[in-house]
Amino acid sequence: MPHAFPLFPVQGSTAAPQVDHLFYFLTAVSVFFSTLIFLLIFYFAVKYRRRSKDEAPPKNQVINNIPLEVLWTVIPMVLVAIMYFWGADLFVKDARPPRDATEIFVVGKQWMWHLEHTNGKREINALHIPVGQPIKLTMTSQDVIHDFSVPAFRMKEDVLPDRYTTEWFKATRTGKFRFFCDQYCGMGHSLMRGWVYVMKPEDYEKWLQGGVSGATMADQGEELYHKFGCITCHGTGKGPAFVGLYGKTVTLSNKQTVVANDAYLRESILYPTAQIVNGYPPIMPTFKGQISEDQLLQLIAYIKSLGSMERNTGTP
Ligand code: HEC
Ligand SMILES: [Cu+2]
Incomplete structure (x- = not known):
């Protein structure tokens, strides 16, 4: 075989060595304690085996040992806390994409x-x-x-x-x-x-x-904005304008506020009555079943482009 059996895939990202170090730590702790416990089981089984048929255990053999109990409570607690905080730290890093991504x-x-x-x-x-x-x-x-x-x-x-x-x-x-x-x-x-x-x-x-048609996702979204007739409301004042919408805090008819992120835009297009923008009538038809996932992403890219680049086309 050209490669030996690969135990780990190559480390191809900044997160890979970090995840692996945590994994090595978990493995090392598990292997250490499994070995220790197995060895002790064998040792005690031999040491305290019954030596004759009528051998009785000594009285008062079970006595408690406070230092020992503290030790076997505190050590696992510290180890588990390390695993928790280490894992949580990686999880949080993993959940937050950098702004310039x-x-x-x-x-x-x-x-x-x-x-x-x-x-x-x-x-x-x-x-x-x-x-x-x-x-x-x-x-x-x-x-x-x-x-x-x-x-x-x-x-x-x-x-x-x-x-x-x-x-x-x-x-x-x-x-x-x-x-x-x-x-x-x-x-x-x-x-x-x-x-x-x-x-x-x-x-x-x-x-x-190479090999692109020249239409960016935002361009394709703009085309859909015309094709699906969004412009008849959103370009005329019957519906809210999209300029500067992305990332804005929107006030809803129930006076709650939401941030206009991808999830909000998606829901506004598929389930318009779920969250109504304050000051507008709930007249927007649902586009569920008419717009594909790819098209939704293009529409969202279009709305984003109006916010971030101040590109003012179509909407007043
Ligand atoms: C018949 C008119 C009408 C059409 C057509 C229409 N909308 Fe709307 N839309 C509205 C109105 C009115 C609101 C505000 C009330 C609400 O939230 O339902 C709205 C709200 C929205 C919002 C939330 C905006 C905000 O400021 O929070 C988005 C996003 C949206 N529409 C996208 C679209 C897209 C994309 C299309 C085309 C695929 C479309 N709309 C077609 C009338 C319309
Ligand atoms: Cu699958």
């Missing part, structure tokens, strides 16, 4: 992965990313629960229907790494896999510009 969109469906870059470049069962740059995946499923997992990056996250989940990573070496669907999702589950291609930033730029 490049966003890429992922739609899982039975049985393939659809990926789209903000400039409109699409791929299937492949993900091209630059090395050394944080990448944030915004993911959803068109049918059942999937899970986007990159073992070399030590990252996995469920991909759920009707909801956005995110995961992020920063690749530390160029190369080709496997990704998998990690949640059994039917007959073709084992086919739901592909490769992450980690490239030098200049190669990535070249790749990203």
Whole structure:
């Protein structure tokens, strides 16, 4: 065999060594105590074996030993606390993508992965990313629960229907790494896999510009904004304007406030009556079943582009 059986996948991201160190610690603690306990069991079994048929145990043999009890309570407590805080620290880091992360969109469906870059470049069962740059995946499923997992990056996250989940990573070496669907999702589950291609930033730029139609995700979203007639309300004052909406705090008719993030925009489009914007009548029709997950992401990219770039087209 060219490679010995690989016990661990290569460490391809900034998180990988951190996750591995925690894993080594958990393994070391478990192995140490399992060995200790097994050895003691054997030792005591031999030492205190019954030596003759009518040997009776001595009276008062069970006496308590306070120092010993404190010791075997405190040591495990400290070890478990270390595991908890160490794990929680990694979890929190893992849950918060850095602000400057490049966003890429992922739609899982039975049985393939659809990926789209903000400039409109699409791929299937492949993900091209630059090395050394944080990448944030915004993911959803068109049918059942999937899970986007990159073992070399030590990252996995469920991909759920009707909801956005995110995961992020920063690749530390160029190369080709496997990704998998990690949640059994039917007959073709084992086919739901592909490769992450980690490239030098200049190669990535070249790749990203190659073979795109010229329409970014936001452009495609703008087209849908016309095609689905959003403009007839949102471009006329019958509905709220989209300029500056993304990331804004919106007041609802019940006087509660929400931040206009991806999840809120998605819900506003699919279930308009769930959260009504204060001061507007609930006249927006639902677009559930008419707009695909890919199109939803494009519409959201369009709304985002109006907020972040002050690009003022279509809406007053
Ligand atoms: C018939 C008019 C109408 C159409 C068509 C319409 N909307 Fe709306 N939309 C509204 C109104 C009115 C509101 C505010 C009341 C509410 O929240 O339902 C709204 C709210 C929203 C919000 C929340 C905005 C905010 O400021 O919080 C989003 C996002 C949205 N619409 C997206 C869309 C998209 C995308 C389309 C096209 C696919 C669309 N709408 C089509 C009337 C419409
Ligand atoms: Cu799957």
